[in-house]
Amino acid sequence: MSTVSRQDAPLLSVEDLVVEYPSKKFRAKPFRALTDINITIGQGETLGLVGESGSGKTTLGRAVLGLAPVTRGKVIFEGNDISNASRRERRTLSRDLQVVFQDPYTSLNPALEIGDILAEPLGVQGLQKDAARKRVKELLDQVGLPSDAIHRLPREFSGGQRQRVAIARALALSPKLIVCDEPVSALDLSTQARVLDLFLQIQRDTGVSYLFVSHDLDVVRHISHRVAVMFRGEIVEQGLAGTVTRDPEHPYTQRLLLASPVPDPDRQEQRRADRHRLLEQQRQQTEQAGAAA
Ligand SMILES: Nc1ncnc2c1ncn2[C@@H]1O[C@H](COP(=O)(O)OP(=O)(O)OP(=O)(O)O)[C@@H](O)[C@H]1O
Numbered sequence: 295m296s297t298v299s300r301q302d303a304p305l306l307s308v309e310d311l312v313v314e315y316p317s318k319k320f321r322a323k324p325f326r327a328l329t330d331i332n333i334t335i336g337q338g339e340t341l342g343l344v345g346e347s348g349s350g351k352t353t354l355g356r357a358v359l360g361l362a363p364v365t366r367g368k369v370i371f372e373g374n375d376i377s378n379a380s381r382r383e384r385r386t387l388s389r390d391l392q393v394v395f396q397d398p399y400t401s402l403n404p405a406l407e408i409g410d411i412l413a414e415p416l417g418v419q420g421l422q423k424d425a426a427r428k429r430v431k432e433l434l435d436q437v438g439l440p441s442d443a444i445h446r447l448p449r450e451f452s453g454g455q456r457q458r459v460a461i462a463r464a465l466a467l468s469p470k471l472i473v474c475d476e477p478v479s480a481l482d483l484s485t486q487a488r489v490l491d492l493f494l495q496i497q498r499d500t501g502v503s504y505l506f507v508s509h510d511l512d513v514v515r516h517i518s519h520r521v522a523v524m525f526r527g528e529i530v531e532q533g534l535a536g537t538v539t540r541d542p543e544h545p546y547t548q549r550l551l552l553a554s555p556v557p558d559p560d561r562q563e564q565r566r567a568d569r570h571r572l573l574e575q576q577r578q579q580t581e582q583a584g585a586a587a
Contacts (some may be wrong), residue, residue: 297486303370303584304337305336305339305371305470305471306332308332308333308354308357308369309332309367309369310330310331311332311354311357311364311490311506312329312330312365312438313326313350313354313362314326314329315327315459323567326353326365327527328350328366329527329528330527331528335471335503335504336503338497339351339503339520340373340503340518340520341519341521341522342506342513342514342518342535343506343507343508343522344508344514344522344523344550345523345525345550347509347523349524349526349527350527351508354505355473355475357394357395358371360384362561365395366375371471388519389468390467391470392464392472392476393472393473394461394477395476395477396480398453399480402463404449404458406448407444407445407446408434408439408443408447408448411425411459412462413430414463415429416430416464429466433465435573436496437461437496438492439458443455443459453481453482455571457478461492461493461496465502466547468500470502471502471503471504471505472503473507474493476507477489477493477506478490479508482487482491490513493506493517494517506518511539515536515539519534520534523542523547523550530544530546530547532546
């Protein structure tokens with residue numbers, strides 16, 4: 295892990311990143327999943343990453359986490375190039391760099407009680423039992439789950455509640471950056487709005503940064519400060535969330551804006567309107583709660 299000396303460096307900076315996966319066929323050329331990626335994320339900032347399936351969003355998140363092979367380029371975190379970090383260095387980095395996956399049904403160990411799931415990262419980092427128990431209670435409170443969740447199993451919870459557990463686990467060691475890989479895609483519309491609101495609340499409270507991967511422009515617009523649009527392994531457009539998602543410059547982003555998984559345009563419009571309404575309601579409720587507190 296080499297140190298890069300730069301003043302006012304962002305929390306994360308990905309520079310000219312290329313990721314190639316080895317081909318499974320003998321002597322075939324490797325598959326290039328990412329080409330010359332450049333992104334930055336500041337402290338307390340959310341960069342939304344949008345693009346269709348297969349455009350490389352997950353690979354970029356995985357490269358930041360050290361889970362995808364870096365063929366060329368750099369992943370710089372707090373001034374250190376971590377693209378070739380050793381296993382030991384990765385363990386230390388895992389305090390600051392965490393992940394929330396898409397599927398709340400497979401990302402939690404079904405055999406462990408919620409208290410043990412949350413205590414696991416604390417134990418790995420050497421926290422004593424009593425301190426860990428106290429922290430687990432804090433985490434449950436932070437994500438809006440009751441303290442008696444400690445002794446319950448994941449199957450006793452809904453998808454949204456499980457995603458709250460996954461978020462609590464990611465928060466356990468007070469990370470500086472969380473890679474969120476489609477964390478609301480598996481949830482129904484109203485649960486999506488509540489979980490997105492939780493991400494925003496946590497960011498306001500802790501100053502954590504997010505790399506937020508989603509194929510849904512509405513979601514990304516709501517959660518992100520800036521947005522990067524991926525197409526076939528490249529970033530084709532990057533800018534402020536409102537600008538990129540409402541008035542995109544690149545033809546691919548314009549197509550993405552028009553595209554929808556719902557074939558009927560009336561239903562699509564209705565769905566957008568529903569989601570905006572729900573997100574707006576959620577935002578107002580949080581603001582009122584904040585003002586009352
Ligand atoms: N481990 C791997 N080995 C080989 N190819 C891979 C591997 N992981 C991903 N790919 C390929 O890299 C490309 C980018 O995949 P990636 O999962 O990053 O895209 P994505 O935008 O996240 O898509 P999705 O939204 O469907 O998850 C795809 O063509 C995929 O098949």
